[in-house]
Amino acid sequence: PEQKENHTAKIKDLLVKHNAVLIAHYYTDPDIQALAEETGGFVGDSLEMAKFGARHEADTLIIAGVKFMGETAKILSPEKRILMPTLEATCSLDLGCPIEEFSNFCDQHPDREVVVYANTSAAVKARADWVVTSSIAVDVLEHLAEQDKKIIWGPDKHLGRYIQQQTGADMLLWQGACIVHDEFKTNALEQTMALHPDAAVLVHPESPQSVVDLADFVGSTSQLIKAANELPHKKMIVATDKGIFYKMQQKAPNKELIIAPTAGEGATCRSCAHCPWMKMNALHVLSEVFEGNDKEIFVDEDLAKKALIPLEKMVNFAN
Numbered sequence: 001p002e003q004k005e006n007h008t009a010k011i012k013d014l015l016v017k018h019n020a021v022l023i024a025h026y027y028t029d030p031d032i033q034a035l036a037e038e039t040g041g042f043v044g045d046s047l048e049m050a051k052f053g054a055r056h057e058a059d060t061l062i063i064a065g066v067k068f069m070g071e072t073a074k075i076l077s078p079e080k081r082i083l084m085p086t087l088e089a090t091c092s093l094d095l096g097c098p099i100e101e102f103s104n105f106c107d108q109h110p111d112r113e114v115v116v117y118a119n120t121s122a123a124v125k126a127r128a129d130w131v132v133t134s135s136i137a138v139d140v141l142e143h144l145a146e147q148d149k150k151i152i153w154g155p156d157k158h159l160g161r162y163i164q165q166q167t168g169a170d171m172l173l174w175q176g177a178c179i180v181h182d183e184f185k186t187n188a189l190e191q192t193m194a195l196h197p198d199a200a201v202l203v204h205p206e207s208p209q210s211v212v213d214l215a216d217f218v219g220s221t222s223q224l225i226k227a228a229n230e231l232p233h234k235k236m237i238v239a240t241d242k243g244i245f246y247k248m249q250q251k252a253p254n255k256e257l258i259i260a261p262t263a264g265e266g267a268t269c270r271s272c273a274h275c276p277w278m279k280m281n282a283l284h285v286l287s288e289v290f291e292g293n294d295k296e297i298f299v300d301e302d303l304a305k306k307a308l309i310p311l312e313k314m315v316n317f318a319n
């Protein structure tokens, strides 16, 4: 605890000294989220983080999350310095969607609009017509389906299938997955539901179809938090990264929150409902964010210019 206090005090001083603001994702550790709140920073989903960073006047944004969030911040605010606790924090969706292969896939279907998830590299965004986050994906695809647009969607196959079912859009899906949500298991979830028959089941749409099918509510991180508060149930079984519990409990203080199981009894899980890359944003790592020269995000200027076009559509669509 003493070490924790030292790190916290050090970070608070540094934020003031460098005119910097801390912007954290819901999946980061509670200590990081609490610090962002205490220091006038921000905790939110990937879209809200992008908007907050672009509008804030600080010279330096510290992005506690994963690399695509830092890149998005840099593309939206090229004049700002964007630092991350570690540039090693990536995402299985970004890793599973290399630009050459994705671009070839798009080239084979020139009649289709390319819509990509925010969880992608700057290069993939630069190849896209639209960038969306899970909080606006259904609305954007509904809008495109109304104009009879045919779509290429990447990289998350589960989110793509969910959107397809919700909107009826004609979509070709890239076959990526999030290692955290892909691990939620139907049978184990049914057992948990049997133990808590009065609980509502909240599911992020990066989860497999069979898990989504068991949900009372499906939505992005911010939508799940809102639902936990608004649904009448006293208990919630939640299928998303357990980092979300910090904010969810804050917004729904009287509810009992239960994490959905990630593997059957006796089996081991890879992520155990916590993203290994989000986890890298530990307090002691954050306390060294101004040390060394390997924490700053740079994006190739040409790519940034191209990626800005669909990213601005994303930010403005949600306004």
Ligand code: 13P
Residues within 6 Å of the ligand: 027, 044, 045, 046, 047, 119, 133, 134, 135, 220, 221, 222
């Ligand atoms: P949100 O867009 O709901 O924040 O989820 C993105 C995500 O999976 C971050 O890891």
Ligand code: SF4
Residues within 6 Å of the ligand: 027, 066, 090, 091, 092, 093, 119, 178, 179, 180, 181, 241, 275, 276, 277, 278
């Ligand atoms: Fe990527 Fe999944 Fe981690 Fe989010 S939780 S950063 S989608 S691997």
